[in-house]
Amino acid sequence: MEYLPFTLKGLTHAELMEEIENIPSDAESIVDEDEADESEHPLRNEICIENLVQDVEDDISDDLWDYDDDIPLINLVQKQEHRIGNDSNILFPEWGITQAVNPAPPFEHNCGITDIVRNVHSKTPYAFFNLIFTDDLLQYLVFHTNLYATQEVKNFIPTTVSEMKIFLGVNILMGLKPLPSYRDYWSSSPDMHDAYISQFMSVNRFGWLLTHLHLNDNSLLPQKNQPNYDKLYKVRPFLGMLSVNFEKCLLPHENIAIDESMIRFKGRSSIKQYLPKKTIKRGYKVWCLADQSGYLYRFQIYTGKVGNVAETNLEERVVKNLTKGL
Structure with a gap:
């Protein structure tokens, strides 16, 4: 102007x-x-x-x-x-640290693989698999599978630990070589038949184990209106034993990370999550604590809100639970 x-x-x-x-x-x-x-x-x-x-x-x-x-x-x-202006009675604000942060103490804990892993006689994938799926865990699977079959009051041949190992191994092979149906591995058609898998057990026996495999007692299942209701009741003991075996094999290093992981699943489940910005958009969300080597040290499956009450301070609860004792 x-x-x-x-x-x-x-x-x-x-x-x-x-x-x-x-x-x-x-x-x-x-x-x-x-x-x-x-x-x-x-x-x-x-x-x-x-x-x-x-x-x-x-x-x-x-x-x-x-x-x-x-x-x-x-x-x-x-x-x-x-x-x-020039008013000397007014104090200018000054930048500074409002809270002193104490430096972390030096990391002096033992870390790395434990003696359980070092003392494995044969360093094979099967030997390391047995460190996670121990005999106690397999005995637990066998007991509750036979218990569930007994509760149905049907004539059946009880399963054993050796048969349970074969059943788990066949499932792993089917994941490496997928077919439209598990019955196709025993198909009479030469283009579908798998001679290696079909030699371990019959298709009817595999189907029986697949439909009777259980991890907990259904007769003690809490109802939804009970305070001890758990959406993961049928697999909760199995997950607990896996977590214990994971921790036995490694002592975590100084640097660890906590993040979420997704297990792909598109079926019907009350705990299935939908995360549109993730690579795996639908499935089970798992909170994971991983070591700097990439080893999964602890995990928790997220079940969502309990009833109609949404959980508050979720991040704080997850971090404190996964780092408890460290």
Whole structure:
């Protein structure tokens, strides 16, 4: 906004130069206001008005900054200095650390694989598999599978630990070489038949184990309205034993990570999650604590809210539970 041409309108060039010479310099303008005679300088009032208008514009522009989240730090400092001025009684804010953070103590714990893994006689995949699926866990599977068959009051041939190992091995092979149906491995069609898998047990025996495999006692299953109801009741003991065996094989290093993982599943389940931004969008969500080597040390399957009550402080609860004892 140009005020000077409007103020000096109608003056000749000689008069204009004379008035400009009478405008005080910065050093001359530092005087006592009581001693200043404004009548000596006809342009002083006009110049003061111009400065006042400019100050108002600066204040308006400063106020506009208050509504901007991206205000530069230098503007905040200049704005604070302009408003406070030379008042020595007002303290400027200072940057500093509001809370002292104690450095972590040096990591001196034992870490790495345990003696259980080191003392394995034959370093084969089957030997390491037995460290996770121990004989106690297999005995547990066998007991509850036979218990479930007994509760149905049917004539059956009880399963054994050796047969359970074969059943688990066949399931792993089927995952490596999938077919549309498990019965196709015993198919009479040469393009579907698998001579290696079909030699271990009959298709009827495999189907019986597949439909009778159990991990807990159904007669003790809590109802939904009971306080001890658990959506993972049928697999809870099995998951607990797996977790114990995982921890026996490794002592975690200093660096560990907690994150979520997805197990792909598109069937019907009350604990199935849908995460549209994940690579695996539908399935079971598992909270995992992994060692820096990539080993899964602990895990928890997320079951969602209990009843109609959503869980609060979920992240805090997960981190504290997975790091308990570390």
